[in-house]
Amino acid sequence: MRGNPEAHELLAPGNLAAVLALLAESPGEWTPIAGGTELMVAHAAGRLDAKKLVSLWGIAEMRFTRSEADRFVIGAGATFGDLRAHAELAAELPLIAKAASWIGAIANQNRATIGGNLVNGSPAADSSPAMLAYDTEVELISVRGTRRVAYSAFHTGYKRNVLAPDELMLAIHAPRRFAKHRQYLRKVGPRRAMAIAKVALGATALVENGAVNEIRLGAASLAPFPTRLHKAEAALQGRQVTAETIETACSELLAEARPIDDIRSTAEYRRHVGANLLKEFLLELGREPVP
Amino acid sequence: MSADWPAIRFIVNGESRAVRVPAMKRLLDVLREDLRLTGTKEGCGEGECGSCSVRMNGELVNSCLVPVLQAEGAEIETVEGLSSNGALHPLQQAFLECGGAQCGICTPGMLMAATHLLARNPHPSLAEIREGLAGNLCRCTGFIRIFESVIAAAGSTRGHRGPADHAR
Numbered sequence: 001m002r003g004n005p006e007a008h009e010l011l012a013p014g015n016l017a018a019v020l021a022l023l024a025e026s027p028g029e030w031t032p033i034a035g036g037t038e039l040m041v042a043h044a045a046g047r048l049d050a051k052k053l054v055s056l057w058g059i060a061e062m063r064f065t066r067s068e069a070d071r072f073v074i075g076a077g078a079t080f081g082d083l084r085a086h087a088e089l090a091a092e093l094p095l096i097a098k099a100a101s102w103i104g105a106i107a108n109q110n111r112a113t114i115g116g117n118l119v120n121g122s123p124a125a126d127s128s129p130a131m132l133a134y135d136t137e138v139e140l141i142s143v144r145g146t147r148r149v150a151y152s153a154f155h156t157g158y159k160r161n162v163l164a165p166d167e168l169m170l171a172i173h174a175p176r177r178f179a180k181h182r183q184y185l186r187k188v189g190p191r192r193a194m195a196i197a198k199v200a201l202g203a204t205a206l207v208e209n210g211a212v213n214e215i216r217l218g219a220a221s222l223a224p225f226p227t228r229l230h231k232a233e234a235a236l237q238g239r240q241v242t243a244e245t246i247e248t249a250c251s252e253l254l255a256e257a258r259p260i261d262d263i264r265s266t267a268e269y270r271r272h273v274g275a276n277l278l279k280e281f282l283l284e285l286g287r288e289p290v291p
Numbered sequence: 292m293s294a295d296w297p298a299i300r301f302i303v304n305g306e307s308r309a310v311r312v313p314a315m316k317r318l319l320d321v322l323r324e325d326l327r328l329t330g331t332k333e334g335c336g337e338g339e340c341g342s343c344s345v346r347m348n349g350e351l352v353n354s355c356l357v358p359v360l361q362a363e364g365a366e367i368e369t370v371e372g373l374s375s376n377g378a379l380h381p382l383q384q385a386f387l388e389c390g391g392a393q394c395g396i397c398t399p400g401m402l403m404a405a406t407h408l409l410a411r412n413p414h415p416s417l418a419e420i421r422e423g424l425a426g427n428l429c430r431c432t433g434f435i436r437i438f439e440s441v442i443a444a445a446g447s448t449r450g451h452r453g454p455a456d457h458a459r
């Protein structure tokens with residue numbers, strides 16, 4: 001059944017302060033809507049529960065990408081089209097631009113925001129593995145002020161996160177220190193664009209003096225929410241990349257992954273594909289000449 | 292009843308328009324029902340098919356996923372705005388000549404996506420055309436004739452040696 005537009009209220013205060021004041025007035029009552037590419041699909045199907053919506057679209061304070069000396073600050077309202085078009089970001093943190101190119105076709109990328117992707121919190125969200133691999137932080141804002149949280153601690157359960165009812169995601173802080181890292185992002189799904197991933201892995205690693213000095217593995221669809229693979233990381237940290245460490249890391253991944261079964265795939269399949277992706281990344285990493 | 296809704300104003304194909312409709316009404320329905328611009332089509336109603344594609348402030352968007360309040364103050368371009376004084380737009384002419392339209396349901400969206408592509412990239416490669424139109428589905432033509440129409444309208448494309456090249 002199609003949704004009835006008269007059953008929903010939508011306001012567009014037009015600036016951040018006014019939106020935050022509205023959220024603070026009656027916390028939990030208003031649902032933000034940015035590009036609407038999640039919420040309007042729910043609306044079309046008649047399953048949009050939110051009765052009161054407040055628009056974030058067109059608020060310039062949320063749609064920006066700023067380069068600072070040690071980081072990129074990406075507004076939560078930046079669209080995936082914006083991120084693909086940002087040459088400096090695409091050159092330094094290519095996994096973000098790569099993921100952005102997957103979020104549907106052009107018309108969807110022109111509306112879909114990074115904040116909407118992360119807050120929506122699908123276990124399969126395409127931008128999440130890169131955000132985890134790059135050790136990003138998310139900046140949250142309310143009338144009470146701003147706070148920063150590691151993105152790896154943002155999701156707390158299936159479609160649950162640390163946002164308070166009066167808070168918005170304002171920005172993502174992505175450190176600019178990955179130039180020497182090996183970077184990897186691969187999604188396994190029916191096809192590259194316009195298809196929901198069965199499994200995806202994003203990874204960054206720095207090999208120094210033959211040993212893994214720093215590694216981050218970010219996975220989609222290997223848990224009820226996007227997550228780092230801490231055990232597999234620990235199995236590699238400080239070690240040489242050998243057939244044995246690869247074996248150990250993959251079995252750690254198989255042990256720690258707790259994917260869901262759904263119409264797109266089974267948990268068993270996802271775990272094994274996840275391990276294969278990790279193996280592919282580590283084989284590449286092992287081949288890297290020692291600096 | 293309808294007069295109870297506050298006016299939402301925007302520009303459609305160069306003309307200022309105002310509508311009094313619920314803020315969550317889809318831009319697609321406002322164009323078709325309130326402004327009688329029925330060129331924009333509904334296929335899936337959920338962002339997958341592109342038959343409702345229009346340009347909003349120069350960006351290609353799917354109007355089925357835009358609540359009309361988010362179009363307030365925007366410049367909207369629909370397929371009705373392509374021709375001028377009865378003369379077809381070169382893309383429309385090319386679709387006619389190359390057989391780029393059969394049943395026609397996808398055509399307005401294809402034309403808007405192609406307009407958007409050529410505005411940014413006047414001589415796209417075949418790969419760029421495929422990417423630019425990837426969100427627009429056609430169940431009739433098999434796409435090849437649509438790609439050929441875009442190539443014909445663009446005059447030439449990088450790395451293009453003739454229509455036979457594209458038929459593969």
Ligand SMILES: Cc1cc2nc3c(=O)[nH]c(=O)nc-3n(C[C@H](O)[C@H](O)[C@H](O)COP(=O)(O)OP(=O)(O)OC[C@H]3O[C@@H](n4cnc5c(N)ncnc54)[C@H](O)[C@@H]3O)c2cc1C
Nearest residue numbers: 032034035036037038039104112113115116117126169338
């Ligand atoms: C055709 C199509 C293809 C798609 N393909 C993909 C794909 O390949 N990969 C993928 O990952 N996704 C895909 N999506 C899903 C969707 O486009 C993305 O998740 C998008 O990034 C959502 O952003 P939005 O701004 O449109 O979200 P909205 O629908 O506006 O909002 C989504 C959620 O986020 C909340 N929200 C938004 N912004 C904020 C903020 N700043 N602070 C707090 N809460 C906020 C909203 O309240 C809502 O709960 C697709 C969708 C469609 C329609």
Ligand code: FES
Nearest residue numbers: 334335336341355
């Ligand atoms: S009707 Fe809008 S994308 Fe299909």
Ligand code: FES
Nearest residue numbers: 393394429430431
């Ligand atoms: S011409 Fe019929 S759907 Fe494209």
